[in-house]
Amino acid sequence: MSDTWRLIDMRVEDAYTQMGIDEAIAYARRRGETPNTVRLYRWSPSAVSVGYFQSIENEVDLDACSRLGVDVIRRITGGGAVFHDYDGEITYSLVAPDDDPKIPRDIISSYRLICGCVIKGLERLGLDSEFKPINDIVAGGRKISGNAQTRRYGAVLQHGTVLVDCDPRKIFTVLKVSGTKISDKMIKAAEERVTNVRRELGRDVSFEEARDALVSGFEETLDVRLEPGELTAYEAELMEKFREKYRSHEWVFRR
């Protein structure tokens, strides 16, 4: 019989709340009160997240973000900058104790496993993709998902983005691309490197359909049943605290 994990399903929140929830769940694992959890979510307003080690001024066009009402946040995970477009992206996160029998100790192996959940989900939609170490998923050689992991509080936290649709012009507006003007050539080059679910399948896949496929992908790959649930009161309280950190200038401009 397969284990039951908690599913926190398609919450739409701002960047600070989403990152606060991910960290709160990881933190709460210490108390052992919180079940292993998979979340699927979307960001509203749309936001740019940068990796823990990135220089925000070098990665993000802060003026463009403020003009467009796009939030800017720093993650606790490493990796690269991501544009979380409300109209084009689903984020997932997974939290489990770092000694969970299902999660490999080796970090790349655990990326491979957890990315495998997304790959299985995409397969449900009829889309072939593969894990590309260190932390990407590619379809037809083009990136369709970026992932990032941390291990802290005795937990593994991995979150990642699944591109359902994407507009390279929007991405180049909010992310810095070495000071050059956005050209058709750049857009074309980006389209060579990055793809998305709708483009690959050539049809208008809804967020609901993508969500259903991802849920199955996680269940099947991890051999668990995902049961819809909510944050515990303890997690909700922690989230408020972490959210303040993520909102603070000190944190966002830390590096």
Add this chain to the structure above:
Amino acid sequence: MNGLGRVEFKVPGGKLIAAEAEAEGGRIVRVKITGDFFMHPEEAIEELEGSLTGVPVDERSLEEAMNGFFGSRSIELIGVAPRDFVHVIRMSLGSP
């Protein structure tokens, strides 16, 4: 104060790293390392930057300091190795 400002280096088969380092009298006075790599625990990066202050800018001293830092702690680096940090810091210092 010597230093070229922020210099980037793409680790072959790995991640993009950048360093912004300054030296005075042949010793590092400030260094910031950024990029899209992974380091567990993440906060070790600030500790690393702090530990490099005062280190002579020559390759051997910097290598020794870097190896000493990583050798004495349980830190996992992904997409980058300690020698890549040495390399990009030396680039940023304008060293040949």
